[in-house]
Every structure is written in structure tokens, then in C-alpha cells.
Amino acid sequence: MIADIDLALVDWSRAQFALTAIYHWFFVPLTLGLSFMIAIMETIYVQTGKEEWKRITKFWMKLFGVNFAIGVSTGIILEFEFGTNWSNYSWFVGDIFGAPLAIEGILAFFLESTFIAVMFFGWKKVSKKFHLTSTWLVAFGSNLSALWILVANSWMQYPVGMQFNPETARSEMLNFWEVLLSPVAVNKFLHTITSSYVVAALFIICVSSWYLLKKRELMLAKKSIILASVFGLLSALFVAFTGDGSAYMVAQKQPAKLAAMEGLYQGKEGAGLIVFGALKSGANKNQEDNFHFKMEVPKMLSLLGYRKTDAYVPGIKDLTDGNVERNIMSAGEKMEKGRLAISSLSSFKKFKKSKEEIKADSALQVFRANSQYMGYGYLNDPDSIIPNVPITFYSFHIMVGLGALFILLFMVTLYLSIKDKLDGKKFLLKLLMLFLPLGFIASESGWIVAEVGRQPWAIQDLLPVAVATTHIDATAVMTTFILFAVLFTVLLIAEIKIMLNQIKIGPKGGENV
Amino acid sequence: MFKRIKDISRNIFHLYYDGFRSMTVGKKLWAIIFIKLFIMFIVLKLFFFPDFLKTRFENDEQRSDYVMEQLTNQKIK
Numbered sequence: 217m218i219a220d221i222d223l224a225l226v227d228w229s230r231a232q233f234a235l236t237a238i239y240h241w242f243f244v245p246l247t248l249g250l251s252f253m254i255a256i257m258e259t260i261y262v263q264t265g266k267e268e269w270k271r272i273t274k275f276w277m278k279l280f281g282v283n284f285a286i287g288v289s290t291g292i293i294l295e296f297e298f299g300t301n302w303s304n305y306s307w308f309v310g311d312i313f314g315a316p317l318a319i320e321g322i323l324a325f326f327l328e329s330t331f332i333a334v335m336f337f338g339w340k341k342v343s344k345k346f347h348l349t350s351t352w353l354v355a356f357g358s359n360l361s362a363l364w365i366l367v368a369n370s371w372m373q374y375p376v377g378m379q380f381n382p383e384t385a386r387s388e389m390l391n392f393w394e395v396l397l398s399p400v401a402v403n404k405f406l407h408t409i410t411s412s413y414v415v416a417a418l419f420i421i422c423v424s425s426w427y428l429l430k431k432r433e434l435m436l437a438k439k440s441i442i443l444a445s446v447f448g449l450l451s452a453l454f455v456a457f458t459g460d461g462s463a464y465m466v467a468q469k470q471p472a473k474l475a476a477m478e479g480l481y482q483g484k485e486g487a488g489l490i491v492f493g494a495l496k497s498g499a500n501k502n503q504e505d506n507f508h509f510k511m512e513v514p515k516m517l518s519l520l521g522y523r524k525t526d527a528y529v530p531g532i533k534d535l536t537d538g539n540v541e542r543n544i545m546s547a548g549e550k551m552e553k554g555r556l557a558i559s560s561l562s563s564f565k566k567f568k569k570s571k572e573e574i575k576a577d578s579a580l581q582v583f584r585a586n587s588q589y590m591g592y593g594y595l596n597d598p599d600s601i602i603p604n605v606p607i608t609f610y611s612f613h614i615m616v617g618l619g620a621l622f623i624l625l626f627m628v629t630l631y632l633s634i635k636d637k638l639d640g641k642k643f644l645l646k647l648l649m650l651f652l653p654l655g656f657i658a659s660e661s662g663w664i665v666a667e668v669g670r671q672p673w674a675i676q677d678l679l680p681v682a683v684a685t686t687h688i689d690a691t692a693v694m695t696t697f698i699l700f701a702v703l704f705t706v707l708l709i710a711e712i713k714i715m716l717n718q719i720k721i722g723p724k725g726g727e728n729v
Numbered sequence: 730m731f732k733r734i735k736d737i738s739r740n741i742f743h744l745y746y747d748g749f750r751s752m753t754v755g756k757k758l759w760a761i762i763f764i765k766l767f768i769m770f771i772v773l774k775l776f777f778f779p780d781f782l783k784t785r786f787e788n789d790e791q792r793s794d795y796v797m798e799q800l801t802n803q804k805i806k
Contacts, residue, residue, distance in 0.1 A: 278754070285758035293769060299780035307782060307796040336755075337748025341740070384789070385797040562801035594803060683803050686781045696777050703768060710761055718754060 225690040226682045229301040232697040234667070236293050238660055239704035243287025243711070245659055248362060248409055249416020250280040251355035253447055255348075262348050272436050274339075275723035276420065281336060282718060286711040291365070293700065301693060305674050305684030310386050312378050312395065313368050320364035327357025362412075363405050370401035372675050373666070374469045380590075380678070382564050382583060400465045404666075407458035410451045411662060414622055415655040417448025421629055422652035423719055425645040428638055433722055441633045449626035455619055460520060466669075467521030467529070470676060472601055473669035475532045476608035478517055481506050483531035483539065489516035492613060495606055501533035501599075532605070536598040547598035554593025557586035591678045603671040611664040618658035625651060 254277050261269035298306045306313075334342060334350035342350075371378075377394030378387045389395060421444050424437035466474045474480070478490055481501045493510025500506070518527040530544055538546025560582035567576035595601065629648065632638045638645065670676060674684035752759070782792045 282754065282758060285755075285762055288762065289766065289769065293773070296769075296774055296778035299783070300778045303781035304796055304799050307792060308800075333745060333748065337744050341744050341747070384793045385800060386793070558801055561797075565797055565801070683800065687799075688781065692777075696773070699773070699777065703765075707761075707765065714754065714757065 222687075222690060223682065225688070225693060226685050228690050228693040228697060229297075229685045230681060232301065232693055232700065233294070233297055235697060235704070236290075236297065236700055237663065237667075239700075239708065240287075240290045240294065241660060241663060242656065242708060243283055243290060244362070245412035245415035245656075246283045246419055247280070247287060247358050248412040249414070249451075250276060250283070250419070251351075251358045252413065253416060253420065253443065254280055255351045255355045256443065256447065258348050258351050262344050268435060268439070271723050272439060275436060276440070277335065278718055279423070279715060282714050283711065284332070286707055286714070290704070290707070301686055301688070302674070302684050303686040305679060307385060308380075308387060308679055308684070309372075309675065312371055312375075312387050312389055320361045323357060323360050323364070327353050327360065331357065359409055362409055366405045366408055367396055367401045369666075370398060370404045371395055372673075373404075373670055374398055374400040374465070375675055375678060380587060382561055382580060383568065399461075400469060403458055403461040403465055407455060407462050408662075410454045410458060411619075411659055413451035414448055414455060414619075415652075415659050417444040417451065417626070418622070418652050418655035420444035421448070422649045425638075425648040426719065427722070429642060429645045429649075434639075436723060438633055438636070438638070441629055441638065445626045445630035445633060449623065449630060452619065452623045452626055456623070459616070459619065463520050464523070470670060471530050472532070472535050473603060473608070473665075474521060475530065475535060476603045476605045476669055477612040477665060478529075479506060479605055479609045480517070480529060480531045481533060483529055483534040483542070485518070485528045486515040486526045487517040487521075487529040488512035488514045489520060490613070492617065495609060499605065501531070501536065532602050536601060547592065547595070547601045550589045550592040551595055551598065553586040553589040554591060554595070556593070557583055557590040558593040560586070561590075588677060591673060591675070591680050591683075594680050594683050595672070600672055603669050608665055608669040611661040611668065615658050615661040615665060618654055618661075622651070622655070622658070 254273055257269055257273040257276065260266075261273055331350040331353040334347060335354050338347050338350065375387070376398045377389060377391040379390055380386075381388050395401070420440050424440045424444070427433040427437035463474070463477075466477070475483075478487075479493070479495050479499065480487060481499065482504065490510050490512045493512070494508040496506050496508055515525040517529055519525050521527065521529055528542055530539065530542065534542065534544045536547045538544055538549060560579045564576050564579035564583055567573075567579055592601070625648075629638075632641075632644075672680045672682070674681045749755075782795070786792045786795060
């Protein structure tokens with residue numbers, strides 16, 4: 217008997233996971249980025265011996281400490297959710313996620329927990345060089361722990377280095393290095409951590425601008441802005457570079473996501489990249505013009521996605537209905553193959569139990585031949601392979617637009633701070649403070665593109681989110697959704713309050729955290 | 730050798746002891762960390778987030794059978 221899936225439960229489970237991940241991501245970028253900038257500040261202090269750099273380092277370290285303390289372990293809630301709300305998924309991926317997450321736990325514990333104590337408590341207890349080494353290790357430790365979770369996420373977008381074991385219903389790792397070094401994982405890691413550096417640089421510029429507005433801590437503020445501008449500019453340029461790599465990988469591995477990112481309903485050769493535009497409310501694959509207005513760079517999407525200006529970029533219609541001329545299989549055909557994979561999996565299990573080995577082997581062969589389309593077998597509508605186009609499209613363009621703006625911003629702040637022309641420019645300083653929320657918006661938008669854009673898949677092509685959920689009561693998930701919303705909001709308010717208080721006190725508030 | 734280990738241990742102890750004693754905003758942060766961990770691990774994990782497969786089934790074979798059933802007998806509406 218085929219059981220229908222309760223979509224209310226699926227939606228609540230997704231909403232809860234999204235809420236937790238979005239809140240968690242308010243804390244992470246500052247930890248990743250500030251840790252490196254603090255290490256650079258301390259390096260300057262150790263190299264030059266100038267006490268002012270020690271004072272600057274300690275001040276930003278204190279703010280790093282506030283963010284780290286409030287944000288620490290908020291990500292663990294995601295693992296709770298895996299076990300309760302996503303048990304089918306957790307079992308299905310178990311062996312793939314086990315190794316990366318175990319490494320993350322060990323690294324986070326030894327590098328961050330051990331050396332963070334030296335970083336905060338060790339100023340008068342250990343040598344300058346040992347202290348500096350500890351600060352760098354905290355920075356590397358934080359970023360390395362991000363590596364493992366991003367590798368796990370990348371595997372869900374591009375499942376390589378594994379094979380599904382039909383006897384245990386689990387994926388097993390065949391090649392650890394293929395999982396770790398998959399091009400999707402490498403791009404995602406570099407893109408995500410450097411975008412976090414941009415957010416952290418904006419944080420330093422925002423706080424320093426406030427000091428300049430208040431005519432306080434002028435030396436600290438000016439030097440911090442110069443350092444943050446250089447760090448932010450290099451990071452933002454690298455984000456653009458890795459963004460190009462990420463878009464290329466999306467074009468190759470997740471064409472439906474690319475089509476949604478660009479609102480490309482019908483494929484074309486020499487497709488242009490939309491700089492900005494507004495989708496019509498009734499946009500669909502059967503109409504030619506789906507935009508109220510748009511401005512695009514001709515042929516750029518083909519170039520970015522396929523490295524050729526005249527390359528054909530498949531649109532939503534090609535992916536759902538298929539395009540024989542372009543050798544694109546329809547979603548309907550994939551659904552047929554997926555159903556064959558699921559039914560042969562079921563037969564394999566049945567024959568194994570009745571010890572009919574020859575029939576089991578035969579079913580296994582059919583399963584292996586069609587297993588790459590397994591996820592499609594659960595779908596009942598070819599159009600369901602397309603993610604929410606407006607959300608993906610606008611999130612992508614907000615992210616890219618703000619990313620370009622940040623490059624310009626860092627150039628301006630670097631020039632003005634080197635020329636010592638930021639003093640007294642009240643309007644500009646107030647404007648600079650507004651860029652911190654924009655940094656968070658860009659960063660969260662990036663995750664929305666990545667995660668909404670890959671729907672309906674929990675694991676690309678293999679497991680839809682609806683099948684990944686646990687059959688529990690939707691009201692239970694709704695209750696914990698509200699609990700999390702309250703808990704995280706309280707934590708965020710606490711962080712902002714303590715952070716603002718520490719900024720008001722400034723570096724003269726004592727050297728202890 | 731033994732004296733050296735003793736000295737290192739004493740230094741590590743004092744690093745933490747003096748560090749915690751001289752904390753300012755850190756005390757408030759630790760209080761938040763403990764309250765948060767209590768809510769997460771004692772309240773949420775115990776009462777709201779049981780591991781579905783671990784609590785419902787006794788061994789991996791049963792878990793595997795259950796998930797296989799889920800994978801082969803579901804359809805999205």
C-alpha cells in the first residue's frame with residue numbers, strides 16, 4: 217500500500233529547520249570572520265610591539281567573545297531536528313554524515329575550546345608568540361569546523377563518493393576524498409566562509425563608524441576601519457570569484473536551481489544574465505515574457521554557466537517537459553525510472569527475505585540501473601521538480617547586488633580612511649552603519665538561494681524532503697517551532713543588548729572579558 | 730620530569746582559575762551559556778526531541794526495515 221505524505225507536517229518541519237538555520241547563521245559569520253581579523257590585529261601587535269594594537273585586539277576580542285558565547289551550540293539544535301523530524305533522511309545519509317560531523321566535533325572541541333581559553337585568559341600567563349599561535353588556532357579551528365558541516369551540505373546538493381546499500385537502506389561512503397574535495401564542496405566552503413568575512417568586516421566598520429560619529433576612540437576606529445576595509449575588500453572580491461565557481465557548478469549539477477535563480481522559464485542559446493528585474497505574478501513556463509521589466513547582460517548566463525557565450529541554458533520548460541533536440545530528459549521520464557528504482561528496491565528486499573537470491577540479484581540490477589533517479593519516483597507532477605522561482609530569483613539578485621555594493625563600499629572606506637577623510641562626515645558614517653544589516657541580509661539570502669533553490673530535494677535527485685520527514689504529529693513540530701522562535705529571539709536580543717553595552721563601554725572597560 | 734608535569738598542570742589550572750575569577754562580562758555570558766545548554770539538552774532534547782528511530786526500535790535491523798518501508802511505500806500527494 218502506498219501511503220500519502222502529510223504535507224502540513226512536511227511544511228512545519230521545513231519551516232522549523234529554516235528558522236533554526238537562519239537564526240544560527242546570525243552568529244556564525246561573525247565568529248568566522250572576527251576570529252581571523254583579531255588574529256591579524258594581534259599579529260601586527262606582536263610584529264610592531266605597539267601597545268595600541270594590543271588594545272585594539274583586546275577590544276574586538278571581547279565582542280568576538282560575546283558573539284561566540286551566545287552563538288555556541290545553537291547549531292546542535294539542527295542535529296536534534298535530524299533525529300526527530302528527519303529520521304528517514306538521517307538513516308538514509310548516516311554513514312556519509314557520520315565522519316564529517318565527528319571530525320567537526322573533535323576539531324571544534326580541541327582547537328576552539330582549548331585555545332579560546334588561552335586567547336582570553338592567557339595575556340599575562342603565556343608568551344606573546346604562544347598567545348598569538350592560540351589566537352590563530354581559534355581562527356583556523358572555527359573555520360575548519362565550518363568546513364565539515366559545509367561538506368555535508370554540499371553532499372546533499374551533489375551526492376558523490378557514496379553508494380546506497382539496499383540491504384540496510386543507508387548510503388555508504390566509498391571515497392572520503394571524493395566527498396571532501398568535490399567541486400561543489402570546495403566552492404561552497406570558500407564562498408561561504410569568505411562571505412562571512414565580509415559580514416565581519418562590515419561589523420567592524422559599523423561599530424568603528426559609531427565611534428567616529430561620537431568622536432570617541434578615534435585611533436581605534438580609524439585603524440580598525442583600514443584593516444576591515446582591506447580584509448573586507450579582498451574577501452568580497454574572492455566571494456565574487458567563488459560565486460562564479462558556485463554558479464558554474466549549479467549549472468552543471470542543479471540546472472533547475474539555476475533556471476529559478478534567473479527566472480529562466482524557457483531555455484535559450486546565448487542566455488543573458490539578469491542584473492535586475494521584476495517577475496510577473498503569473499509567470500509560467502508556457503509564456504515567453506515573464507517579466508514586468510528586466511535589465512540583462514547579453515550572453516553572460518551562458519558564459520558563466522557553461523563557459524561559452526552561445527551555450528544553451530535549459531529553462532524550466534526544458535527540465536520539466538524535456539527537450540529531445542538538446543538531449544534533456546523530461547521529468548516525467550525520470551519519474552518513470554524513479555518508480556522502477558523504488559519498485560525494484562521493494563522487490564529486492566522481499567526476495568532477500570524469502571532467500572530467493574537469483575530474483576534478488578535481478579531486482580538489484582534494475583535498481584542500480586535506475587537508482588540515480590530514485591527520488592523522482594516519489595513525485596506525482598513533473599512541475600514539482602522546480603523550486604519556488606520568485607523566492608530563489610529575488611534572494612539571488614539581492615545577494616549578488618549587495619555583494620557588488622560591498623566591493624564598492626570597501627574601496628570607498630579604504631580610500632577615505634587612508635586619506636583620513638572620514639572624520640566629520642556624519643551622513644556617510646551613518647550610512648556605513650546601515651551596511652551591517654545589509655551584510656546579514658546578503659548572507660542569509662545566499663543560504664535561501666542554496667536551500668530553497670534545491671527544493672524539492674533533501675538529497676539531490678535521490679530523496680525529496682517530503683519522504684525525508686518522520687511521520688510524527690504536525691502539532692508537535694509546530695509546538696517546537698514556537699519554542700525555538702522564542703528561545704532564539706531571546707538569545708538574539710541578549711546578544712544585541714550585551715554587544716551594544718560593551719560597545720558603549722569601549723576598550724577602556726578593562727582588559728578582562 | 731615529574732616536577733615539570735606538575736608545574737605545567739599548575740600553570741594550566743591557574744590559567745583557568747584566574748581567568749574565570751577575573752571575568753567581567755564573561756560571568757554573564759557563562760550564565761547565558763548554562764541556561765541555554767540546560768534548555769537545549771534537558772528540556773528540549775529530553776522532552777521534545779527524542780531520536781525517533783532509537784526510541785522506537787531496538788536494533789539497526791528493525792530501523793533499517795522501517796526506513797526501507799518508508800522509502801518503498803510513500804508517495805507525495
